Amino acid sequence: MQLLSLLLLLLLHSRLLPSSSAAQLGSICLSNGNCDAGLHCETCLANGNLRPRCTRIQPSDPKSKGNGLPFNRYAWLTTHNSFARLGQRSRTGTPVIAPENQQDSVTGQLNNGVRGLMLDMYDFENDIWLCHSFAGNCFNFTAFQPALDVLKEIQLFLEANPSEVITIFVEDYVTSPKGLTKVFNASGLMKYWFPVERMPKNGGDWPLLSDMISRNERLLVFTSKAAKEASEGIAYEWRYVVENQYGDGGMEAGSCPNRAESSPMNARSRSLVLMNHFPSNPDMAAACKHNSAPLRSDGGGAPEATDIANGHLVCGCNTIAYCKVNASFGVCDDPAKPGAAATSSSYRLSSPVLASQLQYLSLLAVVLVSVDL
Numbered sequence: 281m282q283l284l285s286l287l288l289l290l291l292l293h294s295r296l297l298p299s300s301s302a303a304q305l306g307s308i309c310l311s312n313g314n315c316d317a318g319l320h321c322e323t324c325l326a327n328g329n330l331r332p333r334c335t336r337i338q339p340s341d342p343k344s345k346g347n348g349l350p351f352n353r354y355a356w357l358t359t360h361n362s363f364a365r366l367g368q369r370s371r372t373g374t375p376v377i378a379p380e381n382q383q384d385s386v387t388g389q390l391n392n393g394v395r396g397l398m399l400d401m402y403d404f405e406n407d408i409w410l411c412h413s414f415a416g417n418c419f420n421f422t423a424f425q426p427a428l429d430v431l432k433e434i435q436l437f438l439e440a441n442p443s444e445v446i447t448i449f450v451e452d453y454v455t456s457p458k459g460l461t462k463v464f465n466a467s468g469l470m471k472y473w474f475p476v477e478r479m480p481k482n483g484g485d486w487p488l489l490s491d492m493i494s495r496n497e498r499l500l501v502f503t504s505k506a507a508k509e510a511s512e513g514i515a516y517e518w519r520y521v522v523e524n525q526y527g528d529g530g531m532e533a534g535s536c537p538n539r540a541e542s543s544p545m546n547a548r549s550r551s552l553v554l555m556n557h558f559p560s561n562p563d564m565a566a567a568c569k570h571n572s573a574p575l576r577s578d579g580g581g582a583p584e585a586t587d588i589a590n591g592h593l594v595c596g597c598n599t600i601a602y603c604k605v606n607a608s609f610g611v612c613d614d615p616a617k618p619g620a621a622a623t624s625s626s627y628r629l630s631s632p633v634l635a636s637q638l639q640y641l642s643l644l645a646v647v648l649v650s651v652d653l
């Protein structure tokens with residue numbers, strides 16, 4: 281038995297050595313160092329993959345093929361309860377008794393290409409805290425940390441990366457007067473604020489991504505409280521975004537109900553789409569599976585699903601890797617079918633299932649795909 285596993289290791293090793301150090305998506309690996317950039321070495325027991333393979337952890341940069349399209353023509357990888365990190369202790373000192381949805385810190389997520397963050401904010405301890413609680417109240421055992429700390433991480437990232445745009449969705453339980461305004465102001469994020477007056481009101485296109493970058497309006501903030509749009513200038517999420525049901529209700533194949541607060545998913549009066557895809561109870565062992573086949577990205581996880589969405593949105597190709605820089609829509613660089621771009625997109629239009637998918641994609645927008653890592 282021992283010999284067998286020793287042999288297996290040696291075989292793996294001799295396979296890895298001649299092909300230099302880096303291995304591509306899906307290759308067998310021993311450690312992260314064996315894999316190309318943007319990949320890490322992981323097993324997915326839930327998918328029956330016992331041997332560790334190089335697995336995606338980063339989407340391609342959605343603007344790598346040009347930033348001249350409206351913001352709603354790109355898909356951005358988004359995390360749900362981005363602050364609820366596995367093993368994180370509450371800053372109150374009390375052990376957290378709340379679901380933990382993420383493996384990485386917010387800075388780690390941003391460095392891995394996440395550009396949408398869903399943050400639950402509450403009044404707590406005379407401050408605003410990130411908390412995953414119930415009945416609108418935060419408790420020591422559901423409180424993670426003061427919101428200011430994470431907002432400052434976001435500020436540092438925007439400062440260091442002058443071409444990046446970040447969207448924050450606040451699940452807003454804050455009732456203290458101007459509570460959100462104060463904490464955003466204190467974080468230094470106001471200078472990146474995208475003004476609510478410039479957001480399209482009836483499902484129209486957003487400003488060009490390149491304009492948002494050059495004007496330094498690189499932070500979109502949405503609140504779940506309608507009244508704060510008039511009182512604090514914070515956009516009311518469901519005036520701009522449709523969002524599908526979160527949790528188990530969002531994972532049933534063939535069905536895509538809207539979250540209660542949202543307009544129906546096919547509403548054309550909203551130009552952004554937030555796509556939830558994770559089970560109600562975070563399940564780290566199954567996350568690699570949930571982030572794969574159902575998102576049509578076997579082994580590639582949520583990053584590959586984001587690349588696929590960006591391929592369709594940016595250039596009408598099957599993945600952003602097949603888009604050409606600044607090329608017109610429908611011009612694809614697909615190594616499997618040279619010159620077949622135009623035919624493949626008209627073929628898609630003739631298939632009823634994909635036609636409805638196309639309709640849904642063109643209606644909108646930012647497909648913000650949510651991950652539960």
Ligand SMILES: *[C@@H]1O[C@H](CO)[C@@H](O)[C@H](O)[C@H]1NC(C)=O
Nearest residue numbers: 371372373374405419420421
């Ligand atoms: C809750 O946390 C605060 C510090 O944030 C602490 O002062 C207080 O004693 C804690 N309460 C309990 C019941 O642990």
Ligand SMILES: *[C@@H]1O[C@H](CO)[C@@H](O)[C@H](O)[C@H]1NC(C)=O
Nearest residue numbers: 458461462463464465466470
């Ligand atoms: C925002 O911050 C500035 C300085 O950092 C301060 O002078 C101002 O009063 C703050 N405004 C609000 C609404 O908190």
Ligand SMILES: *[C@@H]1O[C@H](CO)[C@@H](O)[C@H](O)[C@H]1NC(C)=O
Nearest residue numbers: 345346347348490605606607
């Ligand atoms: C793409 O378009 C942008 C903006 O017009 C331009 O700055 C850039 O050089 C173009 N890149 C290529 C490879 O054509």
